[in-house]
Amino acid sequence: MTLIPVIDLLKGQVVRGVRGDRQAYRPIESALCASSDPVTVARILADHCAATRLYVADLDALMGGAPQMAVLRALLEALGGVELWVDAAFANADAALALRAELAPHADRIVPVIASESLASRAALEDCHRRFGPQGAVLSLDRRDGRRLDPAGCWDTPALWPQRVIVMTLERVGSGAGPDLETMTTLRRLSPGTTLVGAGGVRSPADLAHAEAAGAGAWLVASALHDLQLPRQASP
Template identity: 55%
Template sequence: MHIIPVIDLLDGQVVRAVRGERRHYRAIASALCGSADPRIVARRLCEHCATDTLYLADLNALQGRPPQLEWLRTLLQDQPDVALWLDAGFSGPDAAAHLLARLAPTAAARVTPVYGSESLRSREALAACFAPPSRALLSLDHRQGAPLDPAGVWELPAQWPRRLIVMTLSSVGSDGGPDLDTLAAVRARAPDAQLIG
């Protein structure tokens, strides 16, 4: 099993996600980390999970604000052996390329863009995001049974990449475990996909 820890980063602090209600997120309090400092949290989570991959949700960018580029650079420098899956509210491949171009080439090579259905703005963008040789991931986002999907991504399984994240925002931070019903529904529509939930 490959465990990929997740950090939600808001205004330079790691916050505790609660059911996708971002306005209520507060700095994390954890016995494992003892801090909301992203460097400490990232280091401890990666050590604890014995992983070489970290998922970072830039909540500033996801809410339409500038990405936390300095923190992204800091985390990549502080964790030189860790690959980063980055969800920064990318509307399409040009937005991801623009952000990655602002990193050092060696650092940018360790970042995998995550395109969330809540952020993609067109079906054309969906196709462009996963045109070869893309290594990006698609996050199928929904809350309380309703897709977060302005572009209609959920209705286009033929255009989904092989690796899919199934993100049930209303379950995040609820201590309710994975959303097995939605994972099963996505599996039925994409039987060959690698599901991450």
């Protein structure tokens, strides 16, 4: 199972994400990192997971503000060779491409996360499919408490999915409630050729093994790392 460490950014600091309640997020308190500085935390998480990808949730942007460009640029400069999967509430392809352009010359290491909760319309989804192709972006299928967050109808149009799709069960993020295996299994049957990336709930290596058996190819992790529930990964 590939681990993709996560940092949630709020006002220039790394915070702990719990159940998608973004207004209540507080600076990270971690047994692994004695800091909430984004570059420090990102380096430690990437090293612990032997990761070549880092998922960055820009909570300022997700709550209606401007993307944290200075922090993103600092991460790119500090983590040479690491790809950033950035969720900054992209309503359409133009917004994602504008962020990439602003982060030149590092744009080739930015992978936009097109989140179903943020995408404006079915037309915007079709445009992302056309302009990014199967590899240029990641789709996040978002849900909370059994309800799909999906104004664009992403969940029901697998023909428009890119190769990599995140299964984001927000109420399980930071909850220690275990991974959402039922949704993972359902989506694996629906689109067997898609690389599915789970998010939320992992507590142990056993959870990761169950998630892999359910069809996950990778998992987004944060709390389980900060709480020392997952061992250090060996470099490939």
